[in-house]
Each structure stands twice: as structure tokens, then as C-alpha cells.
Amino acid sequence: IDGHMESAFRLLRLMEGEGLAADQYTCNSLLHALCKDGKTDEACSFFDGLEDRGIRPNSVTFNTLIDGLCKAGKVDVARTFLEKMISACCAPDSYTYSPFIEHLCKTKGWQEGLSFIDEMLQKDVKPSTVNYTIVIDKLFKSRNYGLATRMWGQMVSLGCSPDLVTYTTSVHAYCNEGRLDGAENVVMEMKKSGVTIDAMAYNTLMDGYASVGQIDHAVTILKHMTSVASMPN
RNA sequence: GACUAGGCGGCG
Numbered sequence: 025i026d027g028h029m030e031s032a033f034r035l036l037r038l039m040e041g042e043g044l045a046a047d048q049y050t051c052n053s054l055l056h057a058l059c060k061d062g063k064t065d066e067a068c069s070f071f072d073g074l075e076d077r078g079i080r081p082n083s084v085t086f087n088t089l090i091d092g093l094c095k096a097g098k099v100d101v102a103r104t105f106l107e108k109m110i111s112a113c114c115a116p117d118s119y120t121y122s123p124f125i126e127h128l129c130k131t132k133g134w135q136e137g138l139s140f141i142d143e144m145l146q147k148d149v150k151p152s153t154v155n156y157t158i159v160i161d162k163l164f165k166s167r168n169y170g171l172a173t174r175m176w177g178q179m180v181s182l183g184c185s186p187d188l189v190t191y192t193t194s195v196h197a198y199c200n201e202g203r204l205d206g207a208e209n210v211v212m213e214m215k216k217s218g219v220t221i222d223a224m225a226y227n228t229l230m231d232g233y234a235s236v237g238q239i240d241h242a243v244t245i246l247k248h249m250t251s252v253a254s255m256p257n
Numbered sequence: 258g259a260c261u262a263g264g265c266g267g268c269g
Contacts, residue, residue, distance in 0.1 A: 052260040059261095087261045094262095122262035154263045161264065189264045196265065228265040257266065 025057040032057065045078060052084050059092025064101075067092055081112065087119040094123035097131075118144070118152035125155060129162040137162060138175075153184040157193060164197035172197075185217070192225045199232025204241075207232055223249065223257055230256075 025032045032054060036046055046054075051074060058067040071089055074081055086109040093102035102124065109116055121144055129137035137159045144151050156179035163172035176186070186194075191214045198206035207229055214221055226249045233241040249256050 047260095049258070049260045054260095056261065082260095084261045089261095091262060117261095119262050126263070152262085156263095158263050187263095192264045199265095224265045226265090231266065 025053060026060075029057055029061065040077075048079055048082055048085070051077070051079050052082075052088055055085060056088050056092075059088060059095070062092075062096055064092050064096045064098060068101075081114065083109070083114045083117060083120070086112075086114055087117070090120060091123040094127040097127070099124065099127055116147070116149055118149065118155050121149065121151075122154055122158060125158045129159060134159055134162045134166060134168065134171075151179075151182065151184065153179065153187050153190060156184060157187070157190045160190065161193040164193055164200075169197070188214070188219050188222060188225065191219060192228055195225060195232070196228050199228060199235070202236050204232055204236060204238070227257060 036050070036054065039046060051070075055067055055070055058064075058070060067089055071081065071085070074085070086105055090102045090105050090109075093099070093105065106116060106120065106124075109120070121140055125137045125140045128140065141151055141155060141159060144155070156175060160172050160175050160179070163169075163175065176190075179186070179190075191210055194210045195207045198204070198210065211221065211225075211229065214225075226245055230242045230245045230249075233239070233245065246256060
């Protein structure tokens with residue numbers, strides 16, 4: 025759909041003209057396209073039109089719209105859809121909360137983000153690695169390393185293992201402190217736990233070495249990247 | 258069912 029919204033919606037009308045009904049997946053994709061373009065008003069109208077199409081919104085539908093609204097800064101509107109979601113018997117899940125956590129961390133600080141993790145726990149929605157990674161990243165970036173470490177522990181104790189992104193935020197944090205030894209330790213941990221290191225992760229480490237003046241190390245990583253076919257960006 | 262959330266850097 026990217027870059028071809030007009031055509032996509034034209035096709036939708038064409039389909040419907042032929043008596044072919046779009047399904048949930050199709051509508052969710054279109055909704056996502058609108059949200060990605062920041063067209064939240066249109067997204068909301070499209071959402072409202074779903075019932076007339078005989079489409080029942082599912083949790084992906086709500087999650088997509090909530091994400092679009094949060095990214096557009098319309099958190100209050102997003103909240104109303106969270107309510108609607110519940111009254112429509114769509115159980116909010118970890119995807120539902122991420123956009124709130126992300127946006128609130130960004131605008132009101134990590135405390136607000138953490139409050140949403142608490143809300144999830146209270147409502148018996150199991151937080152995911154992604155939910156924790158968002159707050160941990162924000163904590164790292166505001167240099168709250170103690171609390172970040174505690175949240176990391178809480179994440180693991182809930183059965184959520186750190187993934188590629190979680191580890192990368194940690195590498196980034198060490199690099200920001202000029203602690204390349206720590207960054208290397210994290211990389212070793214990644215390898216030990218079988219996480220495949222991607223271009224962004226290598227790039228983070230490379231930048232870390234460069235920013236501390238160790239260009240030779242940076243070049244070594246760059247060579248390694250090309251040798252394992254992880255295209256630098 | 259290839260539908261939804263998080264990480265680095267550059268450009269705008």
C-alpha cells in the first residue's frame with residue numbers, strides 16, 4: 025500500500041462494487057496505511073465505517089488505530105478507543121499498551137511510562153519484552169541505570185527474555201558512557217543467548233568506538249559486518 | 258493467513 029493509498033482505496037471501492045467484501049485483514053492494512061501517513065481523522069472515519077461494511081474490529085484494528093493516534097499526539101483520543109476496545113470485548117494486549125508507554129515516556133517522562141506497565145499488571149495483561157524494552161530504553165537514555173537494571177530484572181522474572189532490540193539499547197547505553205568494555209560484554213551475551221546481531225546493532229557499536237576515537241576498532245567491525253553480510257547503513 | 262507496538266546512524 026505504501027505510496028499507493030489512492031489506488032488501494034480505489035481497488036476497495038471496485039471490489040465492493042463487484043460485491044466482494046473486504047475482510048478484517050484488508051481493512052486493518054488500509055487502516056494502518058492511513059495511520060502511517062498521520063491521517064488520523066480519516067482513519068477514525070474509516071474505523072467508524074467498518075460496521076457498515078459488516079466488519080467487526082478486532083484487537084489488531086484497535087491496536088493499529090491507537091498507535092496512529094498516539095503517534096499523532098492524540099493520546100486522549102487513543103484512550104477513548106482503549107475504552108471502546110474493552111466495551112467491544114476486545115481484550116487489550118501488550119501491543120495495545122506500547123504506543124501509550126512510548127508516547128508518555130517521550131512527552132511526560134519515564135514515570136508515566138512505568139505507570140502504564142503497572143496498569144497492565146493490575147489488569148492482568150502480561151507485559152511483553154517490547155513493553156519493557158521501551159521503558160528500559162528511555163531509562164537508559166535519561167541515564168537512570170539503576171532503575172533500568174531493576175526493570176530488566178522484572179522483565180526477566182516475568183518470563184520475558186531480552187531480545188535483539190533490548191540488547192541493542194543496552195549496547196547503546198554503554199557506548200554513550202564511553203564504556204566500550206561493557207558494550208562488548210553485552211555483545212558477547214547476545215551471541216551466547218543465540219541472538220543474531222543485525223546491522224543496527226553493529227552500527228551502534230561501531231559508532232561507539234568512533235565516538236571514543238577508536239577508528240581502527242570501528243573499521244574492524246565494519247569489515248566484520250561485510251564479511252557476515254550484515255549490510256551497514 | 259505476509260494485518261498491529263520498541264533499538265543505531267545518515268538525509269529531509
